[in-house]
Amino acid sequence: MKKNLRGSIGMAVAVLGLSASAVVPALAATAPTYTIDSTMVNDLTIKAANAPTADITMGGSSFVSNLLTPALAHYKAINTEKSVAAYDGTQGSTNGRKKVTGAATPALNVGFSDFPLENSGSDTFTYTVGSGLASNFAQLPVALGGVAITYNVPALNSSALQKLLAKNPLTLTGAQVGKIFAQKITKWNDASICATNKTLTVKVKVGNKTVTQCALPNETIHVVSRTAGSGTTYMFKDYLSKVDATDFASADSAVFAKTTGIDIPTVGNSAAMATQIDALDNSIGYVEYGFAAVTPGVNVASIVNASGVAVQPNATTVAAAAAAKTGFAMDTLAHRSLNNLTGKTVYPITGYSYAILLKEQSNRNNGITAVKVLDYLTHQGGAGTAGRPFTKAGTFGQDYAAVTGYVALPKSIQTLARNILLTVKDSNNAVLLNTSN
Amino acid sequence: MPMDQSTTSTNAAGDLSNVSSSPKFNLAARGDGRYNIAMRIGQALLAIFIIVFFGSIIIQSIPGWQSAGFGFFTSTDWSNADFKFGALSLIAGTLVTTFIALLFAVPVGISAALSIQFLLHRRLRVLFSSLVEVLAIVPSIVFGVWGVAVISPWTQHTLEPFLRDISGGAPPFQGEIYGIGLLLGGLVLGVMILPTVVAVSRDAFAMVPQTLIEGAYGLGATRTQVLFRVALPAARRGVLGAVTLGTGRALGETVAMATILGGVTNKFPSSAFDLGATLASTIARDFLEATGSQVGALGSLALILTVIVFVVNYIARKIITRQAVTL
DSSP states (O other): OTTOHHHHHHHHHHHHHHHHHHTHHHHHHHSOOOOOOTTOOOOSOOOGGGOOSSOEEEEEOSTTHHHHHHHHHHHHHHOOSOOEEEEEOSSOHHHHHHHHHSSSSOSOSEEEESSOOOSSSSSOOOOSGGGGOGGGEEEEEEEEEEEEEEEEOGGGOSHHHHHHHHHSOOEEOHHHHHHHHTTSSOBTTOHHHHHHTTTOEEEEEETTEEEEEEOSOSOBOEEOEEOTTOHHHHHHHHHHHHHOTTTOOSOOOOOOOOOSSSOOOEESSHHHHHHHHHHSTTEEEEEEHHHHHHSTTOEEOEEEOTTSOEEOOSHHHHHHHHHHOOSOOSSSHHHHOOTTOOOTTOOSSEEEEEEEEESEESSHHHHHHHHHHHHHHTOOSSSOOSSOOSSSTTOOGGGGHHHHTOBOOOHHHHHHHHHHHTTOEETTOOBSOOTTO | OOOOHHHHHHHHHHHHHHHHHSSSOOHHHHSOHHHHHHHHHHHHHHHHHHHHHHHHHHHHHHHHHHHHTTHHHHOOOEEGGGTEEOOHHHHHHHHHHHHHHHHHHHHHHHHHHHIIIIISOHHHHHHHHHHHHHHHHSOHHHHHHHIIIIIHHHIIIIIHHHHHHHHTTOTTSOSOOOSSSHHHHHHHHHHHHHHHHHHHHHHHHHTSOHHHHHHHHHTTOOHHHIIIIIIHHHTHHHHHHHHHHHHHHHHHOOHHHHHHSBOOOSOOOOSTTSOBOOHHHHHHHHGGGOOTHHHHHHHHHHHHHHHHHHHHHHHHHHHHHHHOOOO
16 A cells, blocks of 8 residues: 555665665675774674573654664564564654653663753753763764655646656755744745745746746645654754744744644654655655655655755765764754754754663663664664665664665764763673673 | 352351341342352452542542643643643544544444344345454554545545535635544544444344334335334434444544544634544643643543543433333
8 A cells, every 4th residue: 555654664675675685796796895893892692691581672763763673673683682672663752761761660771862861951851760860871873864844735746847846856945944834934835935946837828928937836835743742843943943043942842833823733753744744735844854755745845055055855965964063972952963064965954863771771681782782773884885785794773774764873973872882881880882791 | 269168158158147138039149159259359349440540530630620720621722831721622622523423423333233234134244244343453543544644635635625615614614624633533433433333233223123123014114114213213222322332432532533633732623624632632642741730631631531421421321211112
């Protein structure tokens, strides 16, 4: 079924995986042998004596779920000992934060969130575990992705217009995106949007004359929002606060509130966002670009970046954003944010998603499994190009990024993630990420 | 529970002494002692469970009442994140979607039950009734995704524009069309409660004495007359029970409504096309984000929902007892 999103994502991953493994023999001749990162201490396998008695659980952010689902399945396949049992990437970032912090015995061993725990800032909540201090948690980037501005305007579906759009995708400036989501631009044929998309025209007969006019329809824009607590919303609003500070003062994960008579539907996770945009005419929404790529009927707008160039979200432009970032550090949003960076090829709405776990793991074997899995997830096994084999033990989590709609973490971030994982210890203060484990 | 014979007989003897003083024949006391004790324990557990359940809901909801006061019932503005607790739009959303669901499920369900019971060949009867019952085991989230992905384009392009055009945009068919919303929510709810309505009312029709049906035919009644003037009135009690059960399910349905209604919690519905939210869907959506008095407010919603379900059940029972037909 066309609309079965999970099915189509699964199919896409499976097809891409199969085609990738089909090109292995061709690559094998030229590609270098696996040069596993020189600082790599993790040999992936968990030693039998250190395997947990039960599988550990992970979950949260749906932004990262298209990457983590196949990557964790691969990890399970190569590990005969107990490892990750349950991974639920449908519930959203806040669930990831809450379930790893919210009770005396956290429901998740590792939570995923697009906005890490902080003791200050706009998205704080009280938590019981780790004395309620963010500093008692190890938080590290696990995925790099871009937030696509997705739209569904049926009036643009004619083959002539699709040809025009293939050449010049629908383009929006940051200010326009802000005004649309603040419901200050309410029609698709708004003069400013038409001015940005000069090539997107149709010829219409008025009397005896043929007039060329803006192809965008005189239809109400239906903004679709994620429900409260979404990490994607947080990432997106951080961007909006940089390009439209009058409407969006700061980053938060609250829903986009309506300011006109047009209601704003809210959806529970990234997959539901893609489904809703596909179903609702003249809608606009935001979702990690891998989700947009696999949902038919969902189109992705180009966004004008800080250097004035309209760019689509894809592996090149998202990687350019990560490369343009200087002074990345986990401590504050300003240091973490990749939004609205300067550079001709930079996609402006880009960000990392993070894993969260306690620095002190009271159950040593669970802790060992958690850090080994995260070390696997945050690294590449080989030279870092797309289309590497998926069946070898040398395949690491980030090797799945290119085929699932993400970008592999830059080398410096992979090293940072390792260093953060080395701060995770057991109750006797022994480092858990270790070859002998 | 292991129990030796002597204990049982002692109990039985003790109970029998009561029987002699009672004018009625006490069947329970005469029964097996073990059975008796098990029943008592069961009753006690049930009573404790009910008390704990309602007690905890009421206690949970106290902070909500304290922070919102009477505005809880009069304000339409619900925004848990901003500590605005006005449940009126949620109550309206719950009742509207349930009403639409019944508009769909009652006629469709009862006619389906009638035709399955009286018109179909015996083999087809089994096939059709099991097909309807399959609907009952489809998970709620599947109905939600089906509603948004498959049905909402149809309501958006066909049904809702049609309703707006023939009514001239008069209430309740006015305003912006989203495809999703109260109307779609009600229709999907209707499909969801259909198996309940069909299965229970079919059982009621099966109980109608064959002699009654044959007698009606014997008096020269047509098939339509037999079905609607004889079978339906005779089974009225059971059919109303079926509708009540369906209503109960519709009022409390959560996941599908959270997906389909659009989650707009601060607008009293003025049109069937509006986005909205129900009590149950709001509890499910907001619970994740809630702390402190927000949890209390959600507890208040749970209490309101419980009360509504009870009132609906009570009214339905009254109707059933008043209109019951003695055969």
